[in-house]
Amino acid sequence: MSSSDEPCTNLEENRLCGSNGAPHVIPIAILWYLQLCEPIANTVIYPFVNEVSIALPNVTRSVHIANDRGDDRRVGYYVGIIESTFFLTECLCVLQWGRLSDVIGRRPVICVGLLGVTISITCFGLSQTFGTLILSRSLAGLTNGNIGVIKSAIGELADSTNIVEAFQYMPLCWNIGETIGPLIGGYLSNPSQRFPKTFEDSVFWRTYPYLLPCLVAALFPLSGFILSIMFLRETVVHPWRWGGWSKVGRSKRNPESTPLLPNPAPAHRSASLRSILTKRVIISVANYCLLALISIAYSVLQPLFLSTPIQHGGLSLDPTRIGYILAVQGVLGALSVLMFSARLQQIFRVNTVFSMAMAVFVVLLGAFPVMNAFARVEDRISWQVWFILAIQLLLFGLVEIGYGCMYILVTNASPSRADLGTVNGLAQTASSMMRAIGPASSTALFALSVEKDLMGGRLVFAILLMVVVLGVGLSFLQEDGPMEENVE
Numbered sequence: 001m002s003s004s005d006e007p008c009t010n011l012e013e014n015r016l017c018g019s020n021g022a023p024h025v026i027p028i029a030i031l032w033y034l035q036l037c038e039p040i041a042n043t044v045i046y047p048f049v050n051e052v053s054i055a056l057p058n059v060t061r062s063v064h065i066a067n068d069r070g071d072d073r074r075v076g077y078y079v080g081i082i083e084s085t086f087f088l089t090e091c092l093c094v095l096q097w098g099r100l101s102d103v104i105g106r107r108p109v110i111c112v113g114l115l116g117v118t119i120s121i122t123c124f125g126l127s128q129t130f131g132t133l134i135l136s137r138s139l140a141g142l143t144n145g146n147i148g149v150i151k152s153a154i155g156e157l158a159d160s161t162n163i164v165e166a167f168q169y170m171p172l173c174w175n176i177g178e179t180i181g182p183l184i185g186g187y188l189s190n191p192s193q194r195f196p197k198t199f200e201d202s203v204f205w206r207t208y209p210y211l212l213p214c215l216v217a218a219l220f221p222l223s224g225f226i227l228s229i230m231f232l233r234e235t236v237v238h239p240w241r242w243g244g245w246s247k248v249g250r251s252k253r254n255p256e257s258t259p260l261l262p263n264p265a266p267a268h269r270s271a272s273l274r275s276i277l278t279k280r281v282i283i284s285v286a287n288y289c290l291l292a293l294i295s296i297a298y299s300v301l302q303p304l305f306l307s308t309p310i311q312h313g314g315l316s317l318d319p320t321r322i323g324y325i326l327a328v329q330g331v332l333g334a335l336s337v338l339m340f341s342a343r344l345q346q347i348f349r350v351n352t353v354f355s356m357a358m359a360v361f362v363v364l365l366g367a368f369p370v371m372n373a374f375a376r377v378e379d380r381i382s383w384q385v386w387f388i389l390a391i392q393l394l395l396f397g398l399v400e401i402g403y404g405c406m407y408i409l410v411t412n413a414s415p416s417r418a419d420l421g422t423v424n425g426l427a428q429t430a431s432s433m434m435r436a437i438g439p440a441s442s443t444a445l446f447a448l449s450v451e452k453d454l455m456g457g458r459l460v461f462a463i464l465l466m467v468v469v470l471g472v473g474l475s476f477l478q479e480d481g482p483m484e485e486n487v488e
Contacts (some may be wrong), residue, residue: 021212025285027155030224030232031150031172037114037221038146039177040184041121042086044217046303047186047323048081048210052133078130083300083439085134089141091432097145098152098425105236106153107228109145114225116143118218125214148428152420155411156235160241165413168345171404172337179330181217184322188213228453276419276426283477284413285427287354288406288470292431294361295399295443302326304443305368310375311451314458315385329393335406336397342405350405353477357402360395361468367392369458408477 075092101109120140127133154167187291190209191199205212306322308314317325344353367388374384414423445460455462 006155011444027231027233027358028154030158030227031154033225033227034110034146034150035170035173036177037224038117038144039174039180040220041140041217042183043178044213045120045124045324046208046299046326047319048213049082049187049293050304050307051105051319059249071464079081079300079304080314080404080440082133082137083296083443084436085137086141087296087432087435087439088137090144091141091429091436093142094145094148095422096427097430098421101145101149101152101425102236102421106149106421107232107233107234108230109149110153110232111225111228111257113144113146113149114228116351117146117221118225121214121218121221122211126208144367145425145428148424149421151407151411151424153235155414155420155424156417167340167407168307168337168404171341171400172334174403175330175334175337175400177220177330177429178333179327180220182323182326182330184216184323185213186320186326189218197345202376202377214358216433227295239429249418253410275338276422278415278477281415281423281426283479284410285430286476287471288410288427288431289434290474291358291402291406292433293438293470294464294471295403296435296438298361298364298399300439301368301442301446304446308450310372310379313369313372313446315371315375315381317381318345322438325389325393329396333397333400335387337404340397341401344401349480350408351475351478351480352407354402354405354478355472356407357398358468358471360398360474361471362453362465364392365468366398368454369461372430372457403456407481412480416443 096115097109117140120143122141123136124133127136151167151170156172168394173291187194189212191205191212192209233342303322303326305314305326306317307319308316311317348356371385371388374388375381410424410427411420414420442460442464445463448454449459450457
């Protein structure tokens with residue numbers, strides 16, 4: 001066995017290193033890569049999800065909206081259902097995946113999640129009815145517990161001296177995924193129209209106009225699955241495994257079974273949920289929930305707003321331009337995390353930076369009705385609209401930094417390392433419930449506001465701004481500091 005496979009022997013000196021001081025580059029890099037696979041698969045549909053909701057004939061018939069075809073005011077109702085399905089099914093299972101990873105290890109759970117995402121996004125591209133769209137999103141949610149499990153694995157690789165360093169790249173990877181996904185979706189959708197010389201004569205691509213971007217997006221979680229099978233090593237001490245995943249004993253020291261931690265999380269320490277639900281955990285989870293609710297509402301409203309006609313409250317942009325805008329937002333978010341995340345957390349406390357991230361939603365959400373007001377004046381997108389949009393895209397980077405802070409706060413709130421999987425699973429379950437509520441409620445409110453002309457079509461933004469005020473207030477109750485018990 002090479003020296004790089006040995007675990008570090010000193011907790012305070014463990015800076016993601018092997019016994020020779022060299023970084024565990026491969027396992028950390030793999031976990032960061034896995035972090036960007038899900039946003040690619042999730043956001044690839046954003047540029048065309050509004051279009052697919054009413055464009056496919058079978059989808060139109062299956063939701064009985066034939067009379068609404070061409071009525072852009074009602075698209076929000078159907079988009080919201082599609083977007084919420086993933087998070088609704090995820091919240092039913094993510095806690096169980098987290099607790100299961102405490103028992104059988106992180107690696108097998110991560111592999112199942114990646115395979116599920118690969119299959120589900122492919123099925124989405126093949127869908128011709130509203131029911132199959134919902135089923136494909138349900139499959140993605142049911143099999144995906146990776147967000148919390150990956151955080152647990154990284155939390156087990158870090159200590160109080162390097163937890164900021166370990167977690168600051170997670171939102172960066174998410175941003176990269178959110179950049180790549182919309183680019184793929186906007187550029188490759190409807191290939192028979194965009195690339196007529198190559199695809200015009202193909203009945204297949206006219207029948208499945210959104211399959212190509214879904215297939216390309218599926219390559220990322222598929223490659224992550226292969227990398228995990230081949231190279232990802234376990235961070236839980238001798239987890240119980242069955243079949244090909246045999247039980248690993250302490251005496252078996254090989255690259256696949258050697259823990260990367262000096263004091264890794266023990267497998268299957270049965271702690272009750274009641275004992276884990278400390279005040280610090282509850283406040284952290286509540287803050288995570290509000291961040292998830294507001295950010296997912298913003299994320300699904302943004303492409304809906306951009307695609308909706310100006311006279312109905314939007315900006316009348318096509319899928320390609322929407323894809324480019326979302327990609328630019330992803331790039332700016334990634335640069336913000338890379339350049340400012342660590343600096344802000346050094347200047348301010350982590351919980352203070354998180355409060356700043358919550359407060360910036362006042363500007364982000366308020367920008368939507370202001371942009372539409374300027375666009376209505378000239379019935380086109382004027383320079384004022386582009387200027388406000390640019391400010392909006394720039395400021396969203398602070399939200400991404402806030403997610404990195406939230407990962408740290410939730411991890412540090414855990415009573416012990418042995419409870420990391422459960423705590424992260426609990427946080428992910430609760431946040432998934434909010435993400436399930438957010439898309440359906442916000443897009444339906446958008447459609448209702450426009451259709452009934454409530455507050456000039458701006459009721460949805462007024463309600464969300466009230467939620468933001470609540471979130472900012474709750475963020476001030478968030479405690480900061482290292483995990484109370486790092487080693488059991």
